[in-house]
Amino acid sequence: MNESTAVFALSALAHEARLKVFRTLVGSGPTGMTPSALSAALDIPATxxxxxxxxxxxxxxxTVERQGxxxxxxxxxxxxxxxxxxxTDHCCQGQACIPSVRKRRATC
Amino acid sequence: MNESTAVFALSALAHEARLKVFRTLVGSGPTGMTPSALSAALDIPATxxxxxxxxxxxxxxxTVERQGxxxxxxxxxxxxxxxxxxxTDHCCQGQACIPSVRKRRATC
DNA sequence: TTCATACTTCAAATATTATTGAAATATAGA
DNA sequence: TCTATATTTCAATAATATTTGAAGTATGAA
Structure with missing residues (x-):
């Protein structure tokens, strides 16, 4: 991950509909979700x-995968x-902004 | 932090110049940096x-603070x-995407 | 084949963001 | 007060992103 990749990923998440979609996908099981299901769940037109x-x-x-x-x-x-x-690595550059959790790296 | 606050913050970071500015500020000491210094360091016009x-x-x-x-x-x-x-809390919803670091919350 | 379903791409309108010089404002020092 | 420095706001333009119906593509079922 470099700066421009990060900007690209941030841009992708920086939209209400897209953040909702991502969160919904995270909440879905390992089979993921189809566009129809997402469209219905989030009330967003297919297009x-x-x-x-x-x-x-x-x-x-x-990621996408076709199944039938x-x-x-x-x-x-x-x-x-x-x-x-x-x-995480670039928001404090080695200094802790919150001492008690210093040097702990972000993961999901 | 809620969804719309998060989208707002993500939007703010989702730009090359702004991410650079933020990173530069993080790297600066506790006195922060002036616009002139940032403008010179990043070669961005003042406006x-x-x-x-x-x-x-x-x-x-x-944050901003005037000093003289x-x-x-x-x-x-x-x-x-x-x-x-x-x-962090919303990208895995309790499931670990990387087992070895599961349940560790992101901080800077 | 033909039909229906699942999705995507196209295209055109609309909306939002970004860039920057010029002008305005604020502060400090002479 | 007058002048210089620091920084912002204005305004106009340019660039990007978003929305959505209509039309197209792909797959599977009859």
Whole structure:
């Protein structure tokens, strides 16, 4: 994870619909969720949802896999974890902002 | 920290110049940095920098304090920490994405 | 094949953000 | 007060992102 990757991932998460989608996917089981299910759950039109899912996939925060007629979207937890690690490592540069938890690195 | 606060903070960080500014402020000492110093260090025109600093302040990720003729901008580490905590808490919902570090909460 | 379902891409409108010079404001020192 | 420095706000433009219906593509079932 470098600065531009981080900016890209942050941009992907910096939207109400996309953060909701990501959180919903995290809450879904290992099979992930289909666009139809997400569309119904979050009340987002299919076209709009498709646009946002593409953004998330493009930022590597979500993966897709086709299973028959359905697509299954899943959160890319390792990438999210890398983002959290990057932010943690660069928000204090070795100094602790909260002494009691100093040097603990962010993970999800 | 709630969803909309998180989106706001993420949006503030989701820009190359602003992430650079934040990181630079984190690296600066407790006196923070003035716009002139940031402008020189990052080679960003004063007007553009002022726009981005306002965004960061508005998102509570940075604080300002006037000292004589200068302004001192400092990172609001507690708020950054709250953002990391929110993301950590909501990216796995109790499940570990990386077993060896499970349940460790993100902090900076 | 044909039909229905699941999704995506296209396209065009709308909305939001970013950039920057010029002008304005604030402070401090002479 | 007058002047210089520090920084912001204004205003106009340029660039990007978002939304959504309509049309297209892919798959599976009949």
């Amino acid at each position: 709009t949802l498709s646009f946002h899912l593409k953004e998330l996939v493009h930022a590597d925060l979500v 007629r359905n697509l299954h979207y899943r959160p890319a937890l390792a990438h999210m974890n890398a983002l959290l690690g990057y932010l | 553009t920098l002022s726009f981005h600093l306002k965004e960061l302040v508005h998102a509570d990720l940075v 003729r200068n302004l001192h901008y400092r990172p609001a580490l507690a708020h950054m920490n709250a953002l990391l905590g929110y993301l």
